[in-house]
Amino acid sequence: MAAGRPGSNGGPGGVKIAHVRERNAPAGTPFRLAAALDAGEDPRHWLDLEVARRRLVAVEPGRAHSSSLFRNSLTTLDDHLARGLRVAALGELLDGAGSGSIAADPADPDDDAVLAVADLLFGPPILRPPSFRDFYAFERHVATIWGRRGADVPEAWYRLPIFYFSNTSEIRGPGDEVWAPRGSAELDFELELGALVDTGARDLEPDTAEDVIGGYTIVNDWSARDLQRDETTIRLGPAKGKDFATSIGPWLVTPDELVSARGPGARMPDLGMTSSVHTADGREVPVSDGSAASAHFSFGDMVARASADVRLRPGDLIGSGTVGTGCLLEVRDETLGRYLEPGDEVIVRIERLGELRSPVVARPT
Numbered sequence: 001m002a003a004g005r006p007g008s009n010g011g012p013g014g015v016k017i018a019h020v021r022e023r024n025a026p027a028g029t030p031f032r033l034a035a036a037l038d039a040g041e042d043p044r045h046w047l048d049l050e051v052a053r054r055r056l057v058a059v060e061p062g063r064a065h066s067s068s069l070f071r072n073s074l075t076t077l078d079d080h081l082a083r084g085l086r087v088a089a090l091g092e093l094l095d096g097a098g099s100g101s102i103a104a105d106p107a108d109p110d111d112d113a114v115l116a117v118a119d120l121l122f123g124p125p126i127l128r129p130p131s132f133r134d135f136y137a138f139e140r141h142v143a144t145i146w147g148r149r150g151a152d153v154p155e156a157w158y159r160l161p162i163f164y165f166s167n168t169s170e171i172r173g174p175g176d177e178v179w180a181p182r183g184s185a186e187l188d189f190e191l192e193l194g195a196l197v198d199t200g201a202r203d204l205e206p207d208t209a210e211d212v213i214g215g216y217t218i219v220n221d222w223s224a225r226d227l228q229r230d231e232t233t234i235r236l237g238p239a240k241g242k243d244f245a246t247s248i249g250p251w252l253v254t255p256d257e258l259v260s261a262r263g264p265g266a267r268m269p270d271l272g273m274t275s276s277v278h279t280a281d282g283r284e285v286p287v288s289d290g291s292a293a294s295a296h297f298s299f300g301d302m303v304a305r306a307s308a309d310v311r312l313r314p315g316d317l318i319g320s321g322t323v324g325t326g327c328l329l330e331v332r333d334e335t336l337g338r339y340l341e342p343g344d345e346v347i348v349r350i351e352r353l354g355e356l357r358s359p360v361v362a363r364p365t
Helices: 049-059 062-066 077-082 087-096 139-148 155-159 225-232 255-261 299-307
Strands: 016-022 032-036 045-048 114-116 120-122 132-135 163-165 191-197 213-221 246-253 272-278 284-291 317-319 345-350 354-359
Touching (some): 077 087, 087 213, 191 272, 213 317, 246 255, 299 317
Parallel strands (some): 132 317
Antiparallel strands (some): 032 045, 191 213, 272 345
């Protein structure tokens, strides 16, 4: 059966975009840009977007003259955004590959445009984000942390979407290993919703700021709690307690796929956010059970705050902050009973966005 836009059979109408490469590819093989051919949260077939582009240009050469989408080879989402194109533009390739004689056919094992998920490794949906701003949007998480200090949530938190800048050199993708940084024995994860800015803007208003978001993904903001604890006593940071790793993925989902999960006037879509830890001895320990809808601030609020007096750039990553129960710091004693150790695997999930797995290993020597 020929491929069509996911959702054409009644499912969500969004597009899932990912960086992929074959499992058996030689070391150093670059990622390719792909879009899910199947509807649902667990696509089994993906479309190689560069193959789709070449097919469409071969049939209609005029496309290359009228659109920069078709004029140049597709490599990564980073390069696509750098050419001034938005994420949604890639839907044209998916639509074009879904009909006529050039249609990608998942049932045809010889169709080089179709990639089976069993043969693929996934990378971060954005490889080199220019920046990563991580917010603090969930009241339950904030209240728990301040409560452990014997204090109430500061009044300013309710007025101002607060964020910090983290490190973009240590972005990890699905399945990439993570380890505690030097001097830390308290490795933790943080389950967050991430938004990708795909067009430049500044001084946005909250009611329109979400228009610059090209898609959403899962973010796992790793934390070294002992290092973070020392740093924050000085009222600066976090720095080394945070900048050693951030995992994102497994793919990027365009905003239209989440519209039906957001009621009238809701700040955020009602998406279940859960996590668990698979231990070396074979236990699966549930940790988190929250919802994106419980956020105090919307992404409109966050993006507007981020853009105040500065220019956001295509590829900038925005994190929501940790959902309530979304880390061991909050619920360690009643769940895993300890911080993370080598041999654990952290599994974070967000409804409609998929599942992001990260093995924990000993720090390389």
